[in-house]
Amino acid sequence: xxxxxxxxxxKLRNRFEESVKGIDATTLSKIRQTRxxxxxxxxxxxxxxxxxxxxxxxxxxxMALLVFSIVPQRNVEDQTFIDEIxxxxxxxxxxxxxxxxxxxxxxxxx
Amino acid sequence: xxxxxxxxxxxxxxxTGNLDDAMDILQDAMYKLAQKYAGNPANEWGPLFHTIxxxxxxxxxxxxxxxxxxxxxxxxxxxxxxLDPIQSAVDLTGKSPxxxxxxxxSMEILDGSIRQLPARQQQAFxxxxxxxxxxxxxxxxxxxxxxxVKTHYSRALSKLRVKLGDYKI
Numbered sequence: 577x578x579x580x581x582x583x584x585x586x587k588l589r590n591r592f593e594e595s596v597k598g599i600d601a602t603t604l605s606k607i608r609q610t611r612x613x614x615x616x617x618x619x620x621x622x623x624x625x626x627x628x629x630x631x632x633x634x635x636x637x638x639m640a641l642l643v644f645s646i647v648p649q650r651n652v653e654d655q656t657f658i659d660e661i662x663x664x665x666x667x668x669x670x671x672x673x674x675x676x677x678x679x680x681x682x683x684x685x686x
Numbered sequence: 687x688x689x690x691x692x693x694x695x696x697x698x699x700x701x702t703g704n705l706d707d708a709m710d711i712l713q714d715a716m717y718k719l720a721q722k723y724a725g726n727p728a729n730e731w732g733p734l735f736h737t738i739x740x741x742x743x744x745x746x747x748x749x750x751x752x753x754x755x756x757x758x759x760x761x762x763x764x765x766x767x768x769l770d771p772i773q774s775a776v777d778l779t780g781k782s783p784x785x786x787x788x789x790x791x792s793m794e795i796l797d798g799s800i801r802q803l804p805a806r807q808q809q810a811f812x813x814x815x816x817x818x819x820x821x822x823x824x825x826x827x828x829x830x831x832x833x834x835v836k837t838h839y840s841r842a843l844s845k846l847r848v849k850l851g852d853y854k855i
Contacts (some may be wrong), residue, residue, distance in 0.1 A: 581843055581847075584843070585814075585815045585843070586848075588796065588816075588846070589815055589816060589818070591792070591793060592796075592815075592816050594698065595793050596689075596692045596693050596694055596696050599692055599695065599696065603695070603705070606690070606709060607692065607695055607709075607712065610709065610712060610713045610716060611691065611716060613713075614713060614717045614720050615720060616715040617717065617720075618720035618721055618724065641721055646840065648846050666742055666746060670853075
């Protein structure tokens, strides 16, 4: 860059710096307000994850209630199922099938 | 950050020529910095902020170009539209051109001359002249080659010299 350009740029930069210093109070106040708003907004946004703590706790409680309300029923059902299996697997019944058929044919009380 | 904000505001004001648009751009840039780069070291905030600001200014120019194209389709050929009421208004203060050349007036002329530069030249000029960045730093900020920076800056200076040559800056 030649000397003329350097002087020219130096003058322009000085004018710019002067204009920065000369920003009026109203505008400066607006800039400060904008900064405060942005910081408040970004802080709030940064702490959004805190919302998930109570939400997670609530979901866990709901899940626990759901599980505990279903599991006992399943235990009862499981027990009934096991009883049925026990009856079916009762070997005496299978061994005496002929006898029960005979009982049915002769309409005798069982 | 206070001085950085002021400089940023002035740059946005020069680029847009509108106080509200400048404030919007500044707000966007501040928000982006706080949102994305708050965790970066404090000494990086200044350059990051200026990069974001320039990016927002470029977005502004793009939107403006699209808006102008869109409105030009619907604008009428009414010649009255060409008349600028401010330009044609009578000067009630009756100041001579010499008197008009006060500090504010010359700054307005400077602002207007920079605003008329193409967006990339404007960008290169602001980084090099106002922020005092060297060619390599400017190239990094503008995400282009050093050769492009030199070209943009040189053209910007030539145009400004022609436009501002008669004025005492």
